Amino acid sequence: MAEKFERHRQPWKPDEIQKLHQLARKGMALKAIAKVLTRSEESVKQRAKEDGLSIAKLH
Structure with a gap:
């Protein structure tokens, strides 16, 4: 079952x-x-793609 996120389409804050x-x-x-x-x-x-970050694809 997928988790439900309450923050759907919220803008990113600088601290985030x-x-x-x-x-x-x-x-x-x-x-x-x-x-x-x-x-x-x-x-x-x-967001990582927009910022040019690479994220590990491990789960």
């Missing part, structure tokens, strides 16, 4: 973007980053 960059640099997996930021994996993946 900073946290995303931090976690991506540490080599954290996409699923883990999504959970920490309480965002969908797709949302995290899209």
Whole structure:
């Protein structure tokens, strides 16, 4: 069963973007980053792509 995210299509806040960059640099997996930021994996993946970040594809 997929988790339901209450924050559907919310704009990214600067502190969330900073946290995303931090976690991506540490080599954290996409699923883990999504959970920490309480965002969908797709949302995290899209934002990382926009910012030119590479995220580990481990689950």
